[in-house]
Amino acid sequence: MSEQNKTGKVGTGTRLVGAGRRREWTGPVVNPPVWRASTHLYENMAALAEGPRRNEDGRFFYGRRGAPTQWALADALTGLEPGAAGTVLYPSGVAAIAGTLLTVLRPGDVLLMTDNAYDPSRAMGKGLLADFGIETRLFDPFDHAAYRALFCDRTRAVLLETPGSLTMEVPDVPALAAIAREHGALSVLDNTWAGPTGFAALAHGIDITVMALTKHVGGHSDLMMGSASAGPELYEALRKRAQGLGIVVSPDDAALALRGLRTLELRLNRETSSALEIASWLAGRDEIARVLCPMLPGAPGHEIWRRDFAGGCGLFSFVFRGGDRARRDRFIDALELFGIGYSWGGFESLAVPVDPAPLRAVMRWPPAGLEPGDRHGVRLAIGLEDPADLIVDIAQALAAAMAGG
Numbered sequence: 001m002s003e004q005n006k007t008g009k010v011g012t013g014t015r016l017v018g019a020g021r022r023r024e025w026t027g028p029v030v031n032p033p034v035w036r037a038s039t040h041l042y043e044n045m046a047a048l049a050e051g052p053r054r055n056e057d058g059r060f061f062y063g064r065r066g067a068p069t070q071w072a073l074a075d076a077l078t079g080l081e082p083g084a085a086g087t088v089l090y091p092s093g094v095a096a097i098a099g100t101l102l103t104v105l106r107p108g109d110v111l112l113m114t115d116n117a118y119d120p121s122r123a124m125g126k127g128l129l130a131d132f133g134i135e136t137r138l139f140d141p142f143d144h145a146a147y148r149a150l151f152c153d154r155t156r157a158v159l160l161e162t163p164g165s166l167t168m169e170v171p172d173v174p175a176l177a178a179i180a181r182e183h184g185a186l187s188v189l190d191n192t193w194a195g196p197t198g199f200a201a202l203a204h205g206i207d208i209t210v211m212a213l214t215k216h217v218g219g220h221s222d223l224m225m226g227s228a229s230a231g232p233e234l235y236e237a238l239r240k241r242a243q244g245l246g247i248v249v250s251p252d253d254a255a256l257a258l259r260g261l262r263t264l265e266l267r268l269n270r271e272t273s274s275a276l277e278i279a280s281w282l283a284g285r286d287e288i289a290r291v292l293c294p295m296l297p298g299a300p301g302h303e304i305w306r307r308d309f310a311g312g313c314g315l316f317s318f319v320f321r322g323g324d325r326a327r328r329d330r331f332i333d334a335l336e337l338f339g340i341g342y343s344w345g346g347f348e349s350l351a352v353p354v355d356p357a358p359l360r361a362v363m364r365w366p367p368a369g370l371e372p373g374d375r376h377g378v379r380l381a382i383g384l385e386d387p388a389d390l391i392v393d394i395a396q397a398l399a400a401a402m403a404g405g
């Protein structure tokens with residue numbers, strides 16, 4: 001258990017500054033040194049014999065079980081998640097999702113997956129999990145009756161995500177997790193969007209919370225990593241499975257992620273206020289049919305976001321009015337301050353096209369209230385630039401998109 005959990009009353013900024021800083025691991029310096037280690041040398045035969053016997057963080061054995069740099073990051077993340085006993089680090093967010101699902105599922109089991117999950121998670125259902133004899137059934141997280149009806153005696157787990165990928169709807173996670181628990185199923189949440197400081201997943205009934213640290217925690221678009229945090233029993237199971245799969249992360253990347261973590265709140269606050277300003281501006285434009293931003297009043301799931309979340313971030317989408325796909329593409333091409341690229345959570349703003357229809361099996365796209373043509377969207381990841389400059393850029397790109405072609 002992290003030292004931070006004992007002083008869980010202090011504010012987020014204070015927790016982020018101290019998270020994972022254990023003198024016995026990091027010595028007198030502020031940041032844990034990068035321990036590049038495969039071999040740990042033992043004092044003598046007795047110490048060597050002890051090595052494999054005590055399989056726990058904080059005890060050297062061999063590089064695959066980590067060293068202080070990775071332990072400090074895992075400990076920091078555990079300390080930020082109320083109710084967590086430990087955190088396993090993975091070499092990417094997708095590896096964290098796969099490692100978690102391969103921990104809780106067995107051949108013959110059924111996984112219920114939210115239909116608006118991150119696309120590689122949906123692909124995992126049809127690929128990796130199917131190959132291992134695990135069946136995935138997709139559900140609409142807003143249709144609780146249909147979701148409830150999907151449970152059977154083989155349903156072992158549900159995979160949730162909030163907000164939904166690309167379309168950004170915020171479901172009632174506590175209610176969905178409670179229904180899973182009633183049926184004896186575990187709930188896993190992809191909490192990459194809000195992270196532990198924005199949404200306390202375990203405190204809201206989730207059993208395992210997964211994050212792509214690649215996004216906000218790294219924060220500088222220069223590393224790939226994932227994490228899964230859970231209470232004592234599931235943490236041990238996750239750790240055992242990860243060790244069985246030979247999963248380990250680079251100490252250099254762990255040090256970068258720890259550095260990113262220190263400024264997480266500052267960056268998220270800036271991104272959130274800029275995103276809200278830009279989303280509000282877009283909501284007033286005739287070219288735009290809908291803005292899909294959880295922090296924006298009136299957006300799908302906004303009320304639940306207000307009820308459950310302590311913060312937002314810079315990632316949101318919007319949908320153009322009418323079915324002119326080329327116009328949407330011209331808009332993205334005309335942006336000057338936004339890079340065209342995947343990922344998000346870095347300091348720089350990004351834009352990608354969003355065409356969710358082929359990525360939804362049971363949810364409707366476009367959703368109720370939009371015209372059938374209102375289907376081409378854009379996802380913006382708002383970075384740390386001045387929001388006024390980003391709005392000027394978006395305005396000129398809208399003008400170019402409407403004029404050209």
Ligand SMILES: *Cc1c(COP(=O)(O)O)cnc(C)c1O
Pocket residue numbers: 092093094095118165190192193211212213214215224225226343
């Ligand atoms: C990016 C992302 C992932 C995967 O993370 P990688 O580190 O890119 O593998 C998982 N879930 C969500 C919601 C993401 O945005």
